Amino acid sequence: MLKIQEIRELIKLIDKSSINEFKYENDGSKIVLKKNAGTAVSYQTEEVPVQPVVNQAPPAIESAPAAEPVKASPEVQQESKAAEEDSSLHKVVSPMVGTFYAASSPDDGPFVKPGDQVSKDSIVCIIEAMKLFNEIESEVNGEIVKVLVENGQLVEYGQPLFLVKAE
Known part of the structure; x- marks a missing residue:
């Protein structure tokens, strides 16, 4: 066999x-x-008789419907927009489409939270895409001012994830 x-x-x-x-x-x-x-x-x-295969088209591949992104409450959305409009803050954006995770496992604390100091290249979150967990790093030294997405939320390419007050 x-x-x-x-x-x-x-x-x-x-x-x-x-x-x-x-x-x-x-x-x-x-x-x-x-x-x-x-x-x-x-x-x-052997028990099943052989049936000829007649020029059969390959099966169509259907994709699963996209999940709806988690929506933040109106108050959180308003605060996020106000903080995003502050041009003095650096935005750490998602480099890919995927699921945002604030910690490396559900039992661990978040990588960063508002008020934390980050250095360039320090890990701030994980984006899971196609079963691969990608560590996202800060691009600047500074202080995390705001986390713009919630744990487990779907994020888009280029979507702001954090606001950092650069030093």
């Missing part, structure tokens, strides 16, 4: 070659790989 990884390797090899059809039988199992307009894979055991 072939393992999944071996079947995947076979598919890759056949895809790169000029072979249009490949059949493999072993211990009552049968694998038929055909290459036409697309690649069709048929895996059947």
Whole structure:
């Protein structure tokens, strides 16, 4: 019996070659790989009769609907806008789309909070994107004035995350 990884390797090899059809039988199992307009894979055991594959279009991939971002209360939004408008403050922005995490784990305290001093290149948060956790660093030395997003909130590329009073 072939393992999944071996079947995947076979598919890759056949895809790169000029072979249009490949059949493999072993211990009552049968694998038929055909290459036409697309690649069709048929895996059947001896009990099931083999049915020919007719030029089948590859299945359409549907993406999951995007989750709604967490909205802050109107008071928090007003305070954020007022603080964002202060041009003397440096904005630490998200370099990617993802989920904002203030701490490295739910049991730990946040990396930074208002009033904390940060140095250039110190970690201020984590943005999780596609199951990868990316540490975000401060670009300036200074004091955290405001955290503009909530833990677990979805953030967009270029969205301000923190306001820092640069030294």
